[in-house]
Amino acid sequence: MRAPQPFTGLPPEVLASPEFQRVCRERDFSRVFQLVKRRAGVYPSRIAALCGMTPSRVGEIMAGRRGLAHIDVIERVADGLRIPGALLGLAHRPWEVPAAPAAAPQGAGAAHTPVDEPSSAEKTVESAGIDDLLTLADGKVTRSTLMALRSSVQDYWRRDDEHGGASLRPAVVGHLRYVSQLMKGADGGLLHDLRSLAAELARLAGWAYFDARQYSTARTHFTQALRLAHCQDDHLFMANVLSCMSLQATYDGNPVDAVALACKAQDAARATGGHPLVMSMLHMREAFAQATLRDPLACHQAIDRSRDAFELSRNREAEAPSWVRYFDESKLIVDTGIALARIGEYARAEPLIAEGLRRESAAQQRGRAFHAFWLATTQLQQGKLDAACASAGLALEFAASLDSPRVAGHVREFHQHLAPYAREAPVIAFEQQMREVLA
Known part of the structure; x- marks a missing residue:
């Protein structure tokens, strides 16, 4: 029996298909595998071999009886089927980095380079970090690049809600490094948008490490997000980051810091007009911190301010930043209950x-x-x-x-x-x- 031909990747028309890109973005691997079979002729047994799975598992995924959530398995699928990392919300995969060009044959007039001493060009490639290589490979940043990256961030937050943030850390940090490299070659409006995106990724990285209870690393990323937002003069996003840091300080047993951070976040939000939904969330952060300080009066006062601000926000919901819209009525209710539980009520x-x-x-x-x-x-x-x-x-x-x-x-x-x-x-x-x- 003949050995199967080496797999060189999916046809370009499959990768470029809007439907394929959509199911990759949604991480609907049942549809991904079905499209790979139907449009690329790669059958389940071959998918299993390429992705390091059993054929029965691939069959269950295609039938919709199983899903894929762990990042290492998703990376195996990306590598096995040669799906670019960006389509699946991952950092660029190692095989996407182009190989160094072969050295040109030396002619009679070519300058001689000793074999044990690399040329200056080779030294540059060898000394370049992986992020530099990825940026060189991608070339110019476009608006579509920004749209794809923003879509990845939205997907990360959705997965954080559904499965927790701990397993997202490698992918989020990879994207943060990538965007940081892109910023070096951008200017004007594009640089502004990239910096905002980097701030959001840094906040997301901080949150993922916070969820993993690695508080020191989380604080490093939150601080990076704060600096990026400060460069943008984006006081509202600074308030967002400070609120995350306040919650972490509450968990980390530093309630005095938690109160100070929550109040600073409120000041930052007021500098931009203090959208009531943002203020409602920030007052609840303060309530958590005051409860941890065992100050019932201050906790109740913060809860009251949170409720009052939420009532004001009902007529201005459309104006609220996207990152605070999770703070709806059910969240207000449950967080009020948690704050009361923290003070023993x-x-x-x-x-x-x-x-x-x-x-x-x-x-x-x-x-x-x-x-x-x-x-x-x-x-x-x-x-x-x-x-x-x-x-x-x-x-x-x-x-x-x-x-x-x-x-x-x-x-x-x-x-x-x-x-x-x-x-x-x-x-x-x-x-x-x-x-x-x-x-």
Whole structure:
């Protein structure tokens, strides 16, 4: 039997197809594999061999019974089928970097270069970093480049909601480096847009490391985002970054810093007119920090300001920046409940968290897992052991598809609170579920 011909990549017309580009952007691998089979003649068994999968797994993906979420598997698909990284929201793949040109044969008049001493051109290529090579390979930045990169950022945020941010770190940082290189050769309006994009990627990288509980690295990226936004004189985005840093300080046990950062974020937002939805979110950040400081009065005052600002925002929703529109009524309700739980007002907090959880979109897996654990905590603190374990079990169901050390931290913290009830049947059942989900 003849060996299969070496795979050299998908036909250009397949890669250029709007439908193929759309399903790649959406990471709908069922349709990706179907189009590869139908339009490129690459059958499932060959797809499996090229991508390091079993044929049965490829069949299940094509049938829609399985998906792909882990970044390393998605990278294997990109490399195996030679799908450019940008189409799948990845950094450029190593094979996309062009090989160095072959040396021209030396003629009689050619200058002699000793074999053990590279030419200056070769030295330049050897000393260039991978990011420089990628930029050289891509050439001029265009508006379509910006559109593709923005689409990748939107996709990263969607995946962060659905699966957590920890596994996104390599791809996001790769994109950040790439955009930083593109900025070196741009000017005018294009440089302005690239810098804004770099600021958003730096914030996203910070958030991904924050979700991975790597706070020092997260702070480095948040600081980079802050500097980029400052270069743009974009005070509203600076407020956004400062709010992320405030939340991280709350988690990191630095409530004094958290309050200072939240208040600074409010000042930055006011400098641009203080859009009420932005102010509502920032006041809630302050409420979290004040609750961690165990200051009930300041916490309640911040909650009241958040609610009042949210009411003002109802008539100006269309004007709100895209990055704050996640802060809707259900988020206001559930965050109010969490702030109250942080100051020990569990009976008031429980119905708010339950209502917010009921309203939340099914796509917000990580948020729902967090909120279900907070609901379980409020119930446990009121002596409702059965209800608490049931809510925690629901949280584990949400967490099953997540790669989020922050969520895992909530699991461990809640489990520690169950220690006095270790012999109770609901606790034993929860621990069994926890072992199955986190195995």
